[in-house]
Amino acid sequence: MTVSYVESSKLPTAWGVFDMHGFEDGVNDKEHLILSMGDVGSGEPVLARVHSECLTGDALFSLRCDCGSQLQAALKAIADEGRGALLYLRQEGRGIGLLNKIKAYKLQDQGADTVEANEQLGFGADMRDYGICKVMLEHLNIKQVRLMTNNPRKVKALTDQGVDVVERLPLQTGQNPHNAKYLATKAGKLGHLMGE
Ligand SMILES: Nc1nc2c(ncn2[C@@H]2O[C@H](COP(=O)(O)OP(=O)(O)OP(=O)(O)O)[C@@H](O)[C@H]2O)c(=O)[nH]1
Ligand SMILES: [Zn+2]
Numbered sequence: 602m603t604v605s606y607v608e609s610s611k612l613p614t615a616w617g618v619f620d621m622h623g624f625e626d627g628v629n630d631k632e633h634l635i636l637s638m639g640d641v642g643s644g645e646p647v648l649a650r651v652h653s654e655c656l657t658g659d660a661l662f663s664l665r666c667d668c669g670s671q672l673q674a675a676l677k678a679i680a681d682e683g684r685g686a687l688l689y690l691r692q693e694g695r696g697i698g699l700l701n702k703i704k705a706y707k708l709q710d711q712g713a714d715t716v717e718a719n720e721q722l723g724f725g726a727d728m729r730d731y732g733i734c735k736v737m738l739e740h741l742n743i744k745q746v747r748l749m750t751n752n753p754r755k756v757k758a759l760t761d762q763g764v765d766v767v768e769r770l771p772l773q774t775g776q777n778p779h780n781a782k783y784l785a786t787k788a789g790k791l792g793h794l795m796g797e
Pocket of ligand 2: 655657658659666667668669
């Protein structure tokens, strides 16, 4: 087991008061979070979001992607149900890191799409690893999830490691003129299900 639970506290947000649980990844020293609300360990499937860190979108209001809008929509959906969990995974830039994402953005400014930019830098299109999710979910006794995502590969990655994804819920929000090409590339090259 590479990820270990460290501590929990309350986290009041604009949408309600979440329970924040901190985890430490022993392999790469990354610090991951779950924000949960309600009795998620009761055995009923849990409304869940596995969100990959995007500093520019989540914290800096970037319109280059849809991450910030998806993060807000997921937290609101969980608060509306009064029960759910958001895993916040520190795999910035689809796993290549913030500084490499800036390099990828520069290549995109020069005409590359999000996949081509990663490849020109010597990375795969998507370097993320969801291997820690099961242990994090098990800590809260979550066995079945209703997953908010447009990414079927994320569903498969979780299923492959033994997380029971009983339902996939589209999470389409935050479209704007600046991210139109980005979203089209996700649908065309990365298999994201858009337009539902
Ligand atoms: N390398 C790279 N990473 C990006 C870029 N734009 C966003 N990201 C990162 O992509 C991750 C989010 O992944 P997305 O492909 O937008 O969405 P997803 O998580 O696969 O799918 P959803 O669950 O539907 O949101 C975050 O880690 C972002 O930092 C980009 O142009 N290049
Ligand atoms: Zn983003």
